[in-house]
Amino acid sequence: MNARRNALLLLHLTVFIWGFTGILGKLIQQSPVHMVYTRTAIAAAGLAVIALWKRRSLSPATPDLKHYLLTSLLITAHWLTFFWAIKISTASIAAACLSTSTVFTALLEPFWFKRKLRAYELVLGAVVMAALVLIFGLEVGYREGIIIATVSALFSAWFNIVNAVLVKRDSAMRIGFYEMVGAVVVLGGYLFLTNDLPPPLWELPSSDIVYQLILGLVCTSFAFVAGIAVMRQLSPFTVVLTVNLEPVYTILIALLIWGSEEKLRTGSYLGFALILGCLVVNGWHQKRLSRSQVVEPDPLSRG
Numbered sequence: 001m002n003a004r005r006n007a008l009l010l011l012h013l014t015v016f017i018w019g020f021t022g023i024l025g026k027l028i029q030q031s032p033v034h035m036v037y038t039r040t041a042i043a044a045a046g047l048a049v050i051a052l053w054k055r056r057s058l059s060p061a062t063p064d065l066k067h068y069l070l071t072s073l074l075i076t077a078h079w080l081t082f083f084w085a086i087k088i089s090t091a092s093i094a095a096a097c098l099s100t101s102t103v104f105t106a107l108l109e110p111f112w113f114k115r116k117l118r119a120y121e122l123v124l125g126a127v128v129m130a131a132l133v134l135i136f137g138l139e140v141g142y143r144e145g146i147i148i149a150t151v152s153a154l155f156s157a158w159f160n161i162v163n164a165v166l167v168k169r170d171s172a173m174r175i176g177f178y179e180m181v182g183a184v185v186v187l188g189g190y191l192f193l194t195n196d197l198p199p200p201l202w203e204l205p206s207s208d209i210v211y212q213l214i215l216g217l218v219c220t221s222f223a224f225v226a227g228i229a230v231m232r233q234l235s236p237f238t239v240v241l242t243v244n245l246e247p248v249y250t251i252l253i254a255l256l257i258w259g260s261e262e263k264l265r266t267g268s269y270l271g272f273a274l275i276l277g278c279l280v281v282n283g284w285h286q287k288r289l290s291r292s293q294v295v296e297p298d299p300l301s302r303g
Contacts, residue, residue: 007233014226019249022091024215025083032083034198037187042216044180072182074159081152089145092262095250096272097149103128104157124278131271138265
């Protein structure tokens, strides 16, 4: 009982930490490209240290290495669009739209795993789209951010599905490490060719140094390992439902920090509530359809 309680507490702490991702994305003064490049470099170093400490192999001798590196393109696109959406709108808007990734996953899985689309998945998808249209219609000044954040959610769902397949054949630690390395290489190559490499971490403003270390080590490396560890004690259903609290935490924290700047119209919160409701319903249906199936979630798919 104590082990399960501790795992539940760790899970809530991890989700709360993920809720800070959008907040840090707004606080850090770097551009989205520089921010993601620095984050993934720090996260890769952090995972390497954790693997060394836990004596986990990070050997590249795996036939799936090319898949890890290709998947890193999806996570790079996800984080770039997520932080871009934050920069041009608000953390609340980005978090609300990112929460649609679970429903996108439900809609993409049938095509990926060659099965028929279930009727309830179509209904949930339609409700989520209606909620997004409602938010889009009300938040006129943030329409570009809504579109980009929704695209980010689609990338999140896509690479989450791929990782759900890959993690059955290898350790999550090694997969995550090479996905971070792949992101560093891709972004580093782009920034080098465009002569736009960011300054070293120690030359950034002191606030950015602190925020980037928190983003890379706490919100990525630590949260990644913790998100995997809790699965030993908690069911996937419990994990999925709890993870859906992430955008709630982000919105509440943003309101506390920036106040009226982060406030949305009343109808927008209704749309957000509809999206969360769909996530809960989807979770219950998944539990009914697969009570005995154990699926390891991919924490790196979160903001």
